[in-house]
Each structure stands twice: as C-alpha cells, then as structure tokens.
Amino acid sequence: MGGLLGSASFWLYSDHEVWADALTAVDAGPYTPRYFNQEEWRFLNAACERIFPTDAHGPGARSLGAPEFIDRQMDTPYGHGKLWYMSGPFLNAPENLGYQLSLPPRDIYRQGIAAADAYARQHHDGRSFADLDASAQTAVLKDLEHSEMPLGSVPAHFFFEQLRQNTLEGVFSDPLHGGNKGLAGWTLLGFPGARADFMDWVNQQGAPYPFGPVSISGETA
Amino acid sequence: MNARKTDAIVIGAGWAGSILAKELTEAGLSVTVLERGDDRATAVEGDYPSSIDELRGAIRHRLFQNLSQTTVTIRNTVGQVAVPYRRLAAFLPGEGVGGAGLHWSGVHFRVAPDDLALRTNVIARYGKSFIPEGMNLQDYDVTYEELEPFFDKAEKVFGTSGEPYTIQGKIAGKGNPFAPDRSDAFPLPAMKDVYSASLFKTAAANVGYHPYSLPAANASAPYTNPYGVQMGPCNFCGYCSGYDCYMYSKASPNVNILPSLRQDPKFTLITKAHVLKVNLDSEKKKATGVTYLDLQTRQQVELEADLVIVSAFQFHNVHLMLLSGIGQPYDPVANTGTVGRNFVYQTITTSRAWLPSTHYTNQFIGAGGAGVAIDDFNSMNFDHGPLGFVGGSPVWVNQAGAKPIAAAIGGPGGKAPAWGEGYKDAMVETYRHSLTIDAHGSNMAYRDVYLDLDPTYTDAYGQPLLRMTFTWKDNDIRMNQYVVSKIEPIMKAMGATRYSLEKLATDQLFDTRRYQTTHLGGGAVMGADPQTSAVNRYLQSWDVPNVFVIGASAFPQGMGYNPTGMVAALAYWSAHHIRTTYLKNPGPMVRA
Secondary structure, eight states: OOTTTTSHHHHHHHHHHHHHHHHHHTTSOSOOOSSSOHHHHHHHHHHHHHHSOOBTTBOOHHHHTHHHHHHHHTTSTTTTTTTSOOOSOOOOOOGGGOOOOSOOHHHHHHHHHHHHHHHHHHHTTTOOGGGSOHHHHHHHHHHHHTOOOEETTEEHHHHHHHHHHHHHHHHHSOGGGSOSGGGHHHHHHTOOBTTOOOGGGSOOTTOOOOOOOBOTTSOBO | OOOEEEEEEEEOOSHHHHHHHHHHHHTTOOEEEEOSSOOOOTTTTTOTTGGGOTIIIIITTTTBOOTTTOOEEEESSTTSOOEEOOSOOSOOOBOSTTTHHHHOOOBOOOOOHHHHTHHHHHHHHHOGGGSOTTBOOOOOSOOHHHHHHHHHHHHHHHTOBOOOSEETTEEOSSSOTTSOOBSSOOSBOOOOOOHHHHHHHHHHHHTTOOOEEOOBSBOSSOEEOTTSOEEOOOOOBSOOTTSOOTTSOBOOHHHHTHHHHTTOTTEEEEOSEEEEEEEEOTTSSSEEEEEEEETTTOOEEEEEEEEEEEOSOHHHHHHHHHHHTOSOBOBTTTTBOOBTOSEEOOEEEEEEEEOOTTOOOOTTOBOTTOOEEEOTTSTTSSOOTTTOOOOOOOEEEOOOOOOHHHHHHHOSOTTSOSSSTTHHHHHHHHHHHEEEEEEEEOBOOBTTOEEEEEEEEEOTTSOEEEEEEOOOOHHHHHHHHHHHHTTHHHHHHTTOSEEEOOOOOTTOOOOTTSOOOSOOEESSOBOSOTTTOSBOTTSBBSSSTTEEEOSGGGOSSBOSSOSHHHHHHHHHHHHHHIIIIITTSOSOSSOO
16 A cells, blocks of 8 residues: 555656667567467457457558557556556446456456467467457457457456557657557547647637657657 | 654645635745646646547546546435446546646636525525425525625636626626626626627527526636736636646636745645545544645654644545544434535536537637526526425536536437447537537435445545435426426527427436436535534634544535536635634634
C-alpha cells in the first residue's frame, strides 16, 4: 500500500525511465519484448495489425510500434493493476457495473492470448493465429469481439476490447511510449501533437490546420 | 506524533477547501489543510511539454484519484449487491492539491435562480401532483440575491471570461438572456468562439433559440486576481480537461488561491494526510478535531481544532460524515436520516454532426470552458406542463480539445466499424470534419437513490467503502430525450451532411464503464428542514455545529449547469457567515 507506487514521484521516475528508453531505442534495432514470450509476441503483432491494418491510408499498428507499446505498458503501474481497485471479493455482476475480475492487464494478456490462440488452432487445423491469413485472423477477432466464451478467466469480448484499446493507444500516443513511430498515427488524423498553441487558429472558417505534428521530444513527421 | 492544535482544520485542498482556508486565515485563524494526495505545482509536473502527454494524462489518469487505495461500490437498485468501481470511467474524482479543481475544464456558471427553489417553483406553476412519486424535490433555502455577491467574488478570483446580459438591471451585452442579473461585469471578455461553436451560434439563432458564449474560467486575456496572482491568456491548446494548465490560463486552486495562501504564516498544508474520521465528543454534538493517517510514516495523527471544514470531493464528504457519525445516516426504507440522502448526478449525452469534407473542425483546438450554449431548455425556462417532467438541460458546443487516443477509442461513430477494415476512413472523416453537441442536464433526487457504507468492501486503510445506489429514472430520461430532440433543427441549420442524436434510452441503467461526467452531487444537502437536509443554509451541520460541509454534496438536485461556480459561491457564502456570525458566537446559526 502506498510507498513510491501511485505517488507523483513514481510517475516522474517512471516517465523518465520510459523516456530514456525511447531515446536509446532509436539505434537499438528491432525491439525485443520484455514481457511477452515469442508465441505471445507473434499473436500480438498479428492481432494489432488486424485491428489497425496497413492500407492506402498508411502504415498499420505493427510498423507503428503498437506491439512494442503494449509490451512496455505491461511493466508500468497500469500493467500491474496498480491503478485499479483489486481487493476482493470478486463477484459476478451485471456488465454495466464494470470490470470485476482479479486480473491486471498483464494477466489478462497472458491468459487471453493463450486461449485465443488455442481457439484459432481449434478452428484452423492446428494453425496458430499468427499463421492464418488476414481474413481468417479478422474472422477470429470478430468471433472474440462478440463472444462471452471464456479465454482463461476473461470473457472473449473483454479481452478483445482490452486489445483494441491498447492497440489504439499505441498508434496514437506520443512516441516516447514506444508506438506512433514517425508520428504516422497523428499525421493520419491531422493531429498536430505537442504544438498546443492555436491562438491564430481559433476560427479560420473551416480551413484545415496547416502544420504537421511534433512530438514531446521535438520529433517532427 | 503528539496531538496538536489548530484553530480550524480544512479537509481537502480543492476549490472548496482552498476558498475556506483563504477566508479563515483572513479572519485571523490558524488553518491546517489536510490533503491525502500529493502537493502539485504547475511549474513542476504541469510544465510544457511533458504535461500534455495524453497517455499519461487523461488515459492513465495522472491527476485523478488512484482507486487502488480507495473507491466506492455501485449498484443500480436497493435489492442488488454493490460491487467496486474498480477502474475509473464514468466519473473522475481528483486527488492531490487542487483536487478536481486542477483537472476540471473551466465552464463557470452561476445558477439558474429557479433551481434554488425548484420544489416551490414547480408546485407554484404546475401543482404538487406534478412531482412524481418517490422524487425528493427540495429547495436550497438560499436565494440568488443572497448568493450574488459570492458569485461575483468567485468570478473575480477565478478570472472568469464571459459576456453579460444584464448588469444592475440594464442590458449590458449579448450574453445569455436567461442568466440572472449581475452586480458587475465579468472580469474578462468572453473567450472567442471556435469554428464549430460559431456555426452553432448562427444555426441556433436561425432556428429561434438564444445562443451565448459560455462563461469560462479560462482567461481570455492576462489577468491579476484580487489575491495578486496572475493568469496568462489562453492559447486554445486543448489541454484543459484532465490536465494542469501550463499556460496558467485555466483557474485552479493551485494557480488562483494557493500561491497567496502559502505565504501566510497562519496557513499549514499537510499532504499525504488521509483523514480517517472527524473526532466528536461523547454526545456527538461537537467536533474536537480529526484523526488522519500520515501516508508516509503510516502513523495515525490526532489534530485538535475548534472548527472542522469538510470540503473534500462530493462523495468523500458524505463518506467522512458516515465514518465519523456526524448526523443520522439516511435509511431509504424507513425514510429517516439525512446523511446520504438525495444523491444526484447529471444527465449528459453527446450527439455528433458531420460537415462537408471541405470543412475542417480542427477539434484539437479548444478550451475546456469555452463554447456556445443555449438555455432555452434548461431549468424552468420552458413550459413543462404538457411534457410532464421536471428539470432541463443546456445544450452546447463545448470543444475542449479532442485528443487522438480518446477519439480513436471512442471510434468514428454512427454505423462505422470500431476497428479493422474501414475504420481509418471513417475515423479520419469524424476527426477532421465532425463536431459534437451535448445536452448536459439535470438529474432529480429520489427516495431510493442514495449513499451509505458498504457492508463488504473496505479501503486500503480498513474502513468501509462508500456505497452508491444509483440509476437513471424515467423523469430524467424523458427530459434528456425531449431536449435532444431540440438539437435536430440546429444540426440541420448548421449544414450537417449527416448527424447522430444520442439520448438516454427508456429504462436505461447507469453504466459505470463509460465516461459521463464528474458532476456528482448531494448526499449532505442544504435546506431549511433538518429532517430532509444534513446542513443548514450556511452549510453548517445541523447535528455538529462546529462542522461545515462544503461542496456539491450540498445540492438537493443535480442542476443543468456545471457545478463548480455554484460550489465556489456556496463556499464564499458559508465562509462569509462563519466570519461575520459564527466566529463571534459559535453555535447553531439556524434554529431547527
């Protein structure tokens, strides 16, 4: 209870660590996951890419670094469930009363990926999710999105929503967290990032804002 | 630690606590503010650019309450088992110095005068039978005329930007014609209207409504407040809601009050101090001080005082009263007791309009308090007779700065996919070319909607969690549906290529998973009758007269307007009467 965790000093410390990692990662070559094992990592890369695919609009979640972002998040207070009330009893309750499981995000992924991959193998001649073609992967994800089926102790639709949200966080957060490589997520939307000064653009009668994005560290697209 | 003594203890360093601390030190009292979170300074963790990191900010809740230590439990109905609110979503209480007043948006209303005596006014206009069975409709027992000097004072402290309608009975500007008369102008002129708000202003006027620029505690120009602290002009960066304003443009306790208080030797701020209970004498008629847990040493500390101000967030106030035994807990079955009674919220639904692809709404540009609203369907500004419900909603474009993560997770809206093929196309169109219109409305109080202590779950310190029993009721759902129907003509007049109208569904349950608003209220309401109110018109506990309970906990109903302006005015009102009456003759200020 308490201590450094959850305090502002923890956040500052934590952020500096992430920031430093982000800066050194530039020359470090391909990212090596710290939390996910190789099978999980293959699943995660494939699933993120289906949620936010490469297409005519530009790069997908994989080349934007969303899997790397999620892997890094697993070792933050968030990943460890330190932002959530995690005391029991853990009861079955109507869905509108919110999350009632005892699992933090890192365990949701560990159990969810294993079970989702097992589901894929069951329905596709023993091939794991990452080895399916894109349309079959999408079909599996759609199954999960709409299913109450348990993946470990996580309902499939809940696991899918966790994956969807974290993927989009990775695509659209500041690159210091490991995703949004080259600011391509922000460029897609037309979000100018940390410019954060629009004195002259309060009302330009519907003209598009003319400047591209800049990150917190000063990177431009 | 040894027991220590101070003249007054103030619990919580948000708006209400900071105002009371300022007023009581001005009155010559030694004041100790106890805040369970961290100290927070805009110059440190609110600095540009690291503070405008959406992931760390609004998404991972940098400035919000960390639920791992304490939360509430929630159920919809009395017969259900309540379960913990484990992850922040529906509402976002603050934590740390500044409280929710550090991460708020800045919409700074006064009050619709009719709302202060809503029960009396509804009965006078429509008869007593108009009030639905089970609705605890009540008056505040204070008038707008009594509060006006304190609204004025709060606006001058906050550096509020706005356009008046009348000042001292004379038309003085193009402000809200439904707004009550003012004794003085706003300290600063209204914020500029962003493009989407300007479209709304023209369209709403064209269909016969009365649009006005929102009163905003976002500074439209440099400003120095009566305490000598300075604000910089807002640059529409869009990081108000959920953030600490690096421009020093959004009013916060941290920027507008505490810099002056911190220089006062009579003022002491203790952070990481979690108040466990207000200590009472053996007859529970007098508070002797508080016991708090020093979160750094893990030691319990007793602090003695003559006066205890309970001024934490709305539901923390009620929680602390219940834990301390101040007043009688409300029992919805016997319909007795007052603490926890009339727990209220607000209704809010967000509708969206899409403009032609040649029109860019640049939704990342904005300010949390700025926008354009209409009051034609708020409070008692329209005829409820044929409609058969009580209450109303302002309707507005309040473009606070749409960030990419929240927008992307929310999805493109309508029938467009929320991921995968087709998602990017739709998301780009929605982000670049749409705008949103909210109906932000009232929520009435009901006999079976209330707060009490949970029988099962405890916080990290071993105390029972507060339990919320809450759901939407027919009266408020129908109000929302009616007001949202009035948005449609505005959408059409704006030239929307398509639009989606969002409203509460009939029989819809309160859903804790989706952000709605942090405007919770009631539970320790003010009023004239100690059988139906926990505090009197000066926000003084009926039962323990040296305890004052300040905040939105005093609202008997959830009003259509945003609550902070009313909270600040009530804080100054209460402080004024403590200074001018109570301190000279401590004791009950109203005879029960």
